[in-house]
Amino acid sequence: GDSVTQMEGPVTLSEEAFLTINCTYTATGYPSLFWYVQYPGEGLQLLLKATKADDKGSNKGFEATYRKETTSFHLEKGSVQVSDSAVYFCALSGGNQAGTALIFGKGTTLSVSS
């Protein structure tokens, strides 16, 4: 079945460091890809998404490009801030048809220190 694999955490960085969180997927068809973020004590928030190959999703300085050839959707940010400390989840859904459940990776905890 479909699955998502993301790098194990925790990831610990200093402020202004470059961030990469790796995510690869296995899916039939042409899934949509997502990054969700969960700040301490809060619910899941959509960070960015991409719905087809070579699309780049971006938000709040974060970017991820849908790479069909490598089945990847790595999350990057050029300069992290303390406020970026959170758990990041990579996810896919099987397509734009209604009712497709999200399949999540196990989450990567990011801790940024000043």
Place this chain on the structure above:
Amino acid sequence: GAGVSQSPSNKVTEKGKDVELRCDPISGHTALYWYRQSLGQGLEFLIYFQGNSAPDKSGLPSDRFSAERTGGSVSTLTIQRTQQEDSAVYLCASSRRGDTQYFGPGTRLTVL
């Protein structure tokens, strides 16, 4: 409404008791999803509603779990005869048909 709301935010119950968790989706969102977040299993899909019907119940872990949705809006997830392994955060999400899912803050369930 402004976002997906869930109640209660926390629920502590004794093993063997029944619990009901409530979800209010974003107004106009016809699709509603329940997920469970636990330390051991990560984020798991439980059930999906389109309107009041549930075409996909494949994620419900046992027959102790059930859910309903009325008026195409509010949904209730019921867990009967709770077990300690049911302890988790239960998340609800809603979307327009085929669109991005937006999540509520979750209900933290603790079974003693």
